[in-house]
Amino acid sequence: MEGSRQSLMRPLVVALVTAGLTWGLDRIPAEGSAATGALPAVMALLLFYPFIVSALWAWALMTGPQIQWTLAIAGITSAGILVLVSPEVGWQAVVDCLAGLVAGWVLLARWRLDAGWIAVVACLAPLLVWSMSQLPVQDTLQEMRTLAVTNLEQTLWLDLEEPELSRARQQQEQRIDQTLNLVARVYPSFLAVGMIGQAGLVLLLGMWLGRWSGVRTRLRGGAPFLQWRLPFYVVWGLVAGLGLLLTRAPYLAAIGLNLALVAVLLLMVQGITVQAYFVSRLMSGPMQVVFWLIMGFPLFAVLVASSLVLGLADQWFDLRRRHREYEAREVE
DSSP: OHHHHHHHHHHHHHHHHHHHHHHHHHTOOSTTOSOGGGHHHHHHHHHHHHHHHHHHHHHHHHHSSSHHHHHHHHHHHHHHHHHHSOHHHHHHHHHHHHHHHHHHHHHHHTOBHHHHHHHHHHHHHHHHHHHHHHSOHHHHHHHHHHHHHHHHHHHTTTTOOTTHHHHHHHHHHHHHHHHHHHHHHHHHHHHHHHHHHHHHHHHHHHHHHHHHTTOOOOOBTOOOGGGOOOOTHHHHHHHHHHHHHHHOOHHHHHHHHHHHHHHHHHHHHHHHHHHHHHHHHHSOHHHHHHHHHHHHTTTHHHHHHHHHHHHHHHHHHOHHHHHHHHHHHHHO
16 A cells, blocks of 8 residues: 555656646746846756656656556646646647656557657657747748848948948848758758657656666667667658659658658768777777767768768668678687
8 A cells, every 4th residue: 555655656746846847937038038047947947848747757657556547647737737827838748748658658568669769759749840830930030031131231241332242242141041941941850850859868768767766668679879770661761752852842842851851860870870889899999089089070071971871881781780790700
């Protein structure tokens, strides 16, 4: 009885923490009117709120009483939050709570890593779509354009006179428009990559909290960073994105561009793990630091290109497995 009462307290405590953090998030003053001393706390709350809420609900589901009780407490908490705070903050809290519950479930059920990851991403996706509809990217980019043009007028064009001033202004505004148009086209892909990263971090935090509480949690198909590989369907996503891009139909090409870019960024991560694997095998500790410093700063473009090439090559040839087999033959 005592153990059951203590386990019931966990989702209740998580509910209270969620309500308190959400109330604080809803009370953040707008337009930078917060006191200077409170600014670090405000920034920390904005940055870490989704991870804290999702990870705590994952922990509550894994370590609480019967799952029905945890779900009931989460539902009551979500309903109360939607009633008491603004819709923007309320729906964010609901989505983060749902993502945490799903993360806890897939960890307990030991789903495959990619399936669990996709499930958590699916929980976060509606909030992304809703936020984009409430805050259109074009409005934000127009504000950025106005700010950029104003800064240029205050700095770069002070010494120019007509007609050089008009020509320089026109050239710079064209460059700004081209850059912002490109940003608008690829903006969804960067949001998607951020959402994928958020889902991965929620799963990782939930796993750590579960193990800290004595719950055996893992996902099938997981591997250490140096051995990590993407499922091959990411390559098919890249192919589909490139195919849609080649249609040149406005909406299909936009979808294809963003799909291809997401696949490319994920494959680059796999390429980095391949490089890290071989660097760890072939270089000493100090030389590894030197290698990554050189690749990270002067040769960053080389790092990007090589990561993509190695990520694609590893999908077909499993470079690290071949190297391990070579090492085993050498030992024999």
